[in-house]
Amino acid sequence: MRRKDKNISDEAIIEHILHTADICRLGLVDKDEAYIVPVNYAYSNGTIIIHSAGNGRKIEIIRQNNKAAFEIEGGYAIETGEKACEWTTKYRSVMGKGIITIVTNVLQKKAGLDLIMKNMAGARMR
Template sequence: MRRSDKAVTEQGAIEKILHTGTICQLAFSDEPVPYLVTLNYGYHDGALYFHSAREGRKIDLIRKHGQAAFTVALDRGLITGEKACDWSVRFQSVVGHGSVILIETPEEKRQALDLFMAQYSSDDFSYPDKMIQATAVFKLEINAMTAKQSRIEA
């Protein structure tokens, strides 16, 4: 990272960003250009959890490559100023990559969906069998990640 003063290196601080976020962008290798998609997610124990339709470009690319890059960014507010160069944004972000695994069994899907829903709510949820069958559930096991922040007061 070029700007080491913006680096977030403490694992607990990085995980706090991942636990706080609500939107993740996944990037897949594809031809002639990469494919980028924005999704809700859940974070738990070094992995990001997602759900989607069982068919589509994203699922095809997971099956083909099994790898993706990701970013989670938190908008912490706009900074204004008198001159254009005084304007900025407070933010925190995590970027990384990892192996993407489709979760197949109904019980594993339910466990993953619980981790997903824990990102947004402390409520308990049930998942009807029909919904489980109709939903793709997958996780990205994070292989590497870096984090940075700007204009965040300690």
């Protein structure tokens, strides 16, 4: 990171961002091409949980190459200024990489979807 003064290393702050941010951008590699897709997500016990349909480009890429990168962000606000170069966007983000595991167990899938809905809606859905 270029701006070391902006780097967040406090685990509690990182956990807070992961639990409260709005969006996750998932980075994958499709053969020799980068592919980034925004996904709904939840964070629990060191794991980022995302949803995917059973078919489509995202899941097909994951089946071929389960290595991924991600960027999660939230808390953004635009700060204005008198001149264009004084405008900026404030936000907090977490970036990382990992291995995707496709969940096949129905109970684990339901638990993951419940967590995603809690993150999005603030409550479990029926």
